[in-house]
Amino acid sequence: MIMTKFRWLILLAPVLLLGLMSPASAAPASKTADTAFAYTGTWSAKDTTGRQSWSAGSTATMAVNVDAGGGTLSVYGSVGPGLGRASVSVDGGTAVNVDTYRSTWGDTNWFTSATLPQGCHTVKVTVLGQKNTASTGNTIVIREGRTSNGTILTAGSACTAPGAWLSGSTDEAGDPFSSWRGDEQDSATTWSDSQSACENQWQLGMGFANWNKPLVVVIGGKWEQSWSTAATGGMDSVWRTCLEKMKANLGSRPQSMLTISLFHESNGDWYPWEVSQADLPNFKAAWARFRALQESILPDARLMLALNADHVPPGGGYTPEQMFPPASQLDVLGLDMYSMHHPHGAGEGISDWVARAAALGKPLIIQEWGVKEDDTAFVQYVRDELVKHGGTGPGKIEMENYFNLWPETYQLEPTTTSPNAAALYRQLW
Structure with missing residues (x-):
């Protein structure tokens, strides 16, 4: 099945600004922040690559219309030796903690939801400001989200209302x-x-x-x-x-x-x-x-x-x-x-x-x-x-x-x- 993709943003913790990642071990190039996100917390522009946050608790929220028959939502992001932890939740449910520390750099699927019913659903990523003891930083780099069956909406857009009956x-x-x-x-x-x-x-x-x-x-x-x-x-x-x-x-x-x-x-x-x-x-x-x-x-x-x-x-x-x-x-x-x-x-x-x-x-x-x-x-x-x-x-x-x-x-x-x-x-x- 062809996946509908949406670009995500970069949540940057102070450790990145301190230059703890050398050019040889740098994470893959950051994606530009997409207008599909609604932001809370302290955010600022990060060059042309997205937005950055220095505070734990900052969030990025995406709205998705899942089509008839239901579908899953997935979050993709970077992993590496200088990366930290985030949480991902769907529709305000129990958050799943994601540890993005790895000994080598790469991109991977962080999270896939259970099959969700038709209708509007929200995915929220929260900066935890935490890290694995082996990690050199607590930066979070999110690459993209995907839905197996639906449409990603732009920030501030209301979900497509189901027919009223x-x-x-x-x-x-x-x-x-x-x-x-x-x-x-x-x-x-x-x-x-x-x-x-x-x-x-x-x-x-x-x-x-x-x-x-x-x-x-x-x-x-x-x-x-x-x-x-x-x-x-x-x-x-x-x-x-x-x-x-x-x-x-x-x-x-x-x-x-x-x-x-x-x-x-x-x-x-x-x-x-x-x-x-x-x-x-x-x-x-x-x-x-x-x-x-x-x-x-x-x-x-x-x-x-x-x-x-x-x-x-x-x-x-x-x-x-x-x-x-x-x-x-x-x-x-x-x-x-x-x-x-x-x-x-x-x-x-x-x-x-x-x-x-x-x-x-x-x-x-x-x-x-x-x-x-x-x-x-x-x-x-x-x-x-x-x-x-x-x-x-x-x-x-x-x-x-x-x-x-x-x-x-x-x-x-x-x-x-x-x-x-x-x-x-x-x-x-």
Whole structure:
């Protein structure tokens, strides 16, 4: 892999000025100080070769944007008989002390980090003002830094901000998921899958009674009835009851906080509202009827079709695109995705669904996602895709909510069967 390089600077201790290095044993020529560093401590220009510092504790800091998939950071510098010690830290973590004393002169790799996740990271080199007892000085000469996958930024530049998206879970307001991950959830997903749950909307009236942030309310929408019944008005009275109860339990809260997820995962073969190829015309007619009711009762709410990444319609024979209602009847495209649907295994990747949303002119919401069998690679994959595609508007991931349920499989908190994946989630979020 081609390494992206950046030039570093020279941290010079007083011993160099005292001339303790003879011309015969001098270190390799110094690199010119690069504008990519932010300096603290006492610094001054050193001819045309860089900057110099006479005080222990002086630092040089570099900002790096690591790209999707993660990457390492390395520090390269000189070693020799007159050189001293420095420390190197990444993102404020534990510093690693580097002894640059060697009996002969040369340049080498001082430090390589563990693989870092996508995003902005900082590398800090600190002058310790110390030396090996065998060394004749405590000078530090830094040659360059490298990243295996990313971009080195100039001093003072802000890191490239990842796409902003709403992040939450399935936990109700006041539940400990936010404090566990160290970041307040912005959104949530809840379910009213059964007909009785839909008609009563208990979640809006109880668990989420005080919730005033974006909320995805998932309803099955068709239970034991046929698609032809739903398409010809046989479900209208039930849907009206669902929507009116939703409006009543919402109270004075704005309708715009609601995204109604109708017929979710109907491209699979595990729910009563599954859609076969033969069902497609009636499915779309039923969708149009629900949309008309929603626009009359909750006009400021949004309507979403959320499909499963594992597209396995009963009987097969059609693509997700063939399910899509007309753009005027749909506000958001949704996605449910779990680690067994990772693009390196079965199913399609998040980017494919982002492209579908873009083609519809709609944003994408990952209404539920989860990891099992401690699949840390999947957690990293989801994070990378969110950073890449997060945002608002068509073809952007507007929201993602983790499925923090089912302790034996997907739950991350308070107990989990995926401790490494849970730890990585907390680190990244």
